[in-house]
Amino acid sequence: MEIGKDVGRRTAAATLQDVAVRAGVSVKTVSNVVNDYTHVRATTRAKVQAAIDELKYQPNMTARSLRSGRTGVISLAVPELSLSYFAELADGVIRAAERHGLVVLIEQTGGDRDREIELLASPRLQLSDGLIFSPLGMDGGDAHLLDVPYPMVLLGERIFDGPVDHVTMRNVEAARAATEFLISRGRRRIAVIGAHEGEMVGSAALRLQGYAQALAAAGLPFDEELIGYTGLWHRHDGLVAMKAMLDKGVEFDAVFGLNDTLALGAMRVLQEAKYKIPDDVFVMGFDDLDETRYSLPALTTVDPGRAEIAEMAVRVLLDRIGARGSRDQAPPLEHLAEFAIRERESTR
Amino acid sequence: MEIGKDVGRRTAAATLQDVAVRAGVSVKTVSNVVNDYTHVRATTRAKVQAAIDELKYQPNMTARSLRSGRTGVISLAVPELSLSYFAELADGVIRAAERHGLVVLIEQTGGDRDREIELLASPRLQLSDGLIFSPLGMDGGDAHLLDVPYPMVLLGERIFDGPVDHVTMRNVEAARAATEFLISRGRRRIAVIGAHEGEMVGSAALRLQGYAQALAAAGLPFDEELIGYTGLWHRHDGLVAMKAMLDKGVEFDAVFGLNDTLALGAMRVLQEAKYKIPDDVFVMGFDDLDETRYSLPALTTVDPGRAEIAEMAVRVLLDRIGARGSRDQAPPLEHLAEFAIRERESTR
DNA sequence: TTGAAAGCGCTAACAC
DNA sequence: GTGTTAGCGCTTTCAA
Numbered sequence: 001m002e003i004g005k006d007v008g009r010r011t012a013a014a015t016l017q018d019v020a021v022r023a024g025v026s027v028k029t030v031s032n033v034v035n036d037y038t039h040v041r042a043t044t045r046a047k048v049q050a051a052i053d054e055l056k057y058q059p060n061m062t063a064r065s066l067r068s069g070r071t072g073v074i075s076l077a078v079p080e081l082s083l084s085y086f087a088e089l090a091d092g093v094i095r096a097a098e099r100h101g102l103v104v105l106i107e108q109t110g111g112d113r114d115r116e117i118e119l120l121a122s123p124r125l126q127l128s129d130g131l132i133f134s135p136l137g138m139d140g141g142d143a144h145l146l147d148v149p150y151p152m153v154l155l156g157e158r159i160f161d162g163p164v165d166h167v168t169m170r171n172v173e174a175a176r177a178a179t180e181f182l183i184s185r186g187r188r189r190i191a192v193i194g195a196h197e198g199e200m201v202g203s204a205a206l207r208l209q210g211y212a213q214a215l216a217a218a219g220l221p222f223d224e225e226l227i228g229y230t231g232l233w234h235r236h237d238g239l240v241a242m243k244a245m246l247d248k249g250v251e252f253d254a255v256f257g258l259n260d261t262l263a264l265g266a267m268r269v270l271q272e273a274k275y276k277i278p279d280d281v282f283v284m285g286f287d288d289l290d291e292t293r294y295s296l297p298a299l300t301t302v303d304p305g306r307a308e309i310a311e312m313a314v315r316v317l318l319d320r321i322g323a324r325g326s327r328d329q330a331p332p333l334e335h336l337a338e339f340a341i342r343e344r345e346s347t348r
Numbered sequence: 349m350e351i352g353k354d355v356g357r358r359t360a361a362a363t364l365q366d367v368a369v370r371a372g373v374s375v376k377t378v379s380n381v382v383n384d385y386t387h388v389r390a391t392t393r394a395k396v397q398a399a400i401d402e403l404k405y406q407p408n409m410t411a412r413s414l415r416s417g418r419t420g421v422i423s424l425a426v427p428e429l430s431l432s433y434f435a436e437l438a439d440g441v442i443r444a445a446e447r448h449g450l451v452v453l454i455e456q457t458g459g460d461r462d463r464e465i466e467l468l469a470s471p472r473l474q475l476s477d478g479l480i481f482s483p484l485g486m487d488g489g490d491a492h493l494l495d496v497p498y499p500m501v502l503l504g505e506r507i508f509d510g511p512v513d514h515v516t517m518r519n520v521e522a523a524r525a526a527t528e529f530l531i532s533r534g535r536r537r538i539a540v541i542g543a544h545e546g547e548m549v550g551s552a553a554l555r556l557q558g559y560a561q562a563l564a565a566a567g568l569p570f571d572e573e574l575i576g577y578t579g580l581w582h583r584h585d586g587l588v589a590m591k592a593m594l595d596k597g598v599e600f601d602a603v604f605g606l607n608d609t610l611a612l613g614a615m616r617v618l619q620e621a622k623y624k625i626p627d628d629v630f631v632m633g634f635d636d637l638d639e640t641r642y643s644l645p646a647l648t649t650v651d652p653g654r655a656e657i658a659e660m661a662v663r664v665l666l667d668r669i670g671a672r673g674s675r676d677q678a679p680p681l682e683h684l685a686e687f688a689i690r691e692r693e694s695t696r
Numbered sequence: 697t698t699g700a701a702a703g704c705g706c707t708a709a710c711a712c
Numbered sequence: 713g714t715g716t717t718a719g720c721g722c723t724t725t726c727a728a
Contacts, residue, residue: 013497015721015722016721016722017721017722025699026698026699026700027699027722027723028699028700028723028724029697029698029699031723031724032697035723039697040698058471059471059721059722060720060721061471061474061475062413062414062475062722063414063704063722064722064723065410065413065475066408066410066414066705066720066721066722067704067722068723072472073453080439081429081435081436081442082432082436082439082638084430084435087429087430087435087438088429088430090454091429091430094454094456095456103453103455103472103475105421105451105452105454106452106453106454107442108439108442108446123406123409124409126406126407126409126410127409127410127413127419127420127421127451149361234642235639235641235642236642264642265642268642290430291639293583294583294587294612294616296616296620363704363705363706364705364706364707365705373714374716375705375706375715375716376707376708376714377714377715379707379708380713383707388714389713407705407706408704408706410704410706411704412706413706414705414720414721414722415705415707415708416707416720417720
């Protein structure tokens with residue numbers, strides 16, 4: 001019946017109080033030692049440290065959170081981790097967070113507007129100090145819903161000029177640069193895969209806009225026949241859109257997938273139809289997913305600055321968390337990451 | 349100077365106390381309403397609910413956690429999310445957790461033994477009720493390190509017979525079934541890509557064992573020449589190993605990638621070398637990644653029961669969390685998920 | 697430099 | 713059926 005004896009797997013964890021008693025000091029002193037407070041006499045510190053070690057004391061994070069109002073956790077909400085882009089984004093955010101001593105809680109919304117909106121009001125978010133939010137269903141009309149009572153950083157191209165900090169990529173410029181790259185290699189009829197019919201917001205619209213700008217600047221016509229529309233951006237969609245274009249007998253000398261997954265899907269269909277890449281047709285992607293390095297042929301693509309986006313999102317969120325409660329909040333920040341073309345085998 | 353007036357973005361959140369005052373009842377009653385305690389008079393409940401709505405009261409999860417000793421968060425530790433297998437595993441775990449009202453915090457270890465061991469003792473884990481741990485660097489000799497003072501479920505093939513619950517796949521049987529599948533289709537010289545030289549534990553060893561069993565059962569010789577060794581299991585490794593085998597002039601009529609990524613890498617090299625798949629050579633993978641559906645040709649593979657693993661891991665962890673602190677703990681559980689061959693284009 | 701004590705917001709034993 | 717109150721473990725004034 002002895003209390004505190006190490007009977008099973010689990011013994012009540014030592015508290016600050018336990019350590020204080022063991023070391024013969026007050027809890028305040030132990031707290032000072034634990035938190036590396038400077039004004040502690042060396043001998044006292046040693047005594048306390050010894051007690052900490054003996055009792056294998058670990059501070060109770062929950063209690064600390066309740067008291068301090070900070071958890072050291074940030075939430076990241078993405079559509080799905082099985083989409084490589086978001087998996088690699090999450091990877092980047094977790095790494096960046098770790099550098100800042102934070103840990104990341106991941107929510108999947110499925111890219112569904114209702115679930116996204118629901119998430120914003122969820123008490124689950126209370127467990128974290130702030131949110132990095134990458135919506136796919138919400139759009140500009142929902143911007144007011146982003147005015148939430150906790151720090152948040154918005155990612156993506158669904159909403160601009162919202163009431164929160166926004167970190168994203170230079171979609172138009174990057175897509176324009178990608179198209180110019182193809183034009184500079186002598187391509188004149190560049191098919192696009194992944195446009196969204198009638199849509200004016202989001203990555204698809206912006207990238208298509210960059211494409212159009214490059215054509216215009218080069219004096220090339222914008223041919224509606226060359227635009228392949230898809231609903232989603234899975235590999236299968238790229239495949240179907242490409243096949244439809246082939247079936248219609250459209251002629252082209254390059255394909256620009258609005259993301260890598262689409263480009264890889266399109267590439268498959270082209271190869272099935274005996275097109276040689278890059279001999280017969282150039283293929284360009286967008287996102288710089290890891291797998292573009294290993295496709296056959298390796299896919300030329302646009303690196304939209306994903307690592308920078310992750311790092312910046314965490315940093316901005318952390319700034320905002322730090323400024324929480326202060327009278328004058330800085331106005332919403334807009335950060336655009338640098339992009340770069342990664343030239344691989346599919347265009348040379 | 350009025351307290352509680354809605355000045356900026358942030359107003360101190362309402363507490364139970366605030367709601368109690370507003371509704372003219374005690375905190376206990378409010379707590380009862382919030383927690384759906386049954387014995388509350390309907391009129392009282394309505395009154396309290398009104399106050400909750402007016403004040404937009406949300407329970408403070410941190411305080412609740414401190415009091416209850418449970419956070420509603422579980423941690424998932426994987427090597428890297430940019431490896432599709434782990435991204436898809438994480439996806440499954442998050443979905444399963446959500447069904448049980450839990451939220452998931454993700455840690456990346458890089459598959460590094462030291463970081464894995466360090467993580468097990470990290471105070472960061474205190475923020476969650478338990479851990480689903482998928483190590484890649486630790487091995488059987490480290491089993492004792494898994495005897496941690498919090499609920500944990502182990503995944504993977506690095507450690508068996510450890511002191512904790514273990515949920516994993518039937519590696520040997522599944523690899524054997526995959527090999528038998530190839531043999532049943534008339535294949536006699538089946539190359540393997542991804543073996544780990546001299547290794548006796550882990551997925552590579554087990555799957556190779558299943559392969560050997562199938563050969564033996566069919567009276568086919570185990571030819572060392574057909575075994576392609578790799579260090580890691582990235583696509584690039586599959587590519588290099590396959591190329592080496594081709595360069596040596598080894599003859600084969602099928603390739604079994606010990607995971608999908610390897611198989612896809614190998615497939616690329618084969619196609620580059622003008623082999624037709626499946627006409628000249630069959631290719632089989634392992635993992636049933638989403639992308640196997642979209643490769644050219646679509647890859648036949650083994651679904652190791654990933655969804656079942658995720659669901660079971662969460663359920664077992666939850667059971668263990670519930671039984672925390674009780675005198676007699678159930679002995680460590682071992683659960684093996686069901687597998688299935690997914691036949692696609694690369695073998696027909 | 698260290699100690700005493702209040703209280704973060706909630707739950708649950710105990711009283712009425 | 714509802715109220716009172718003692719903590720959960722920590723940080724942090726305020727005193728000494």
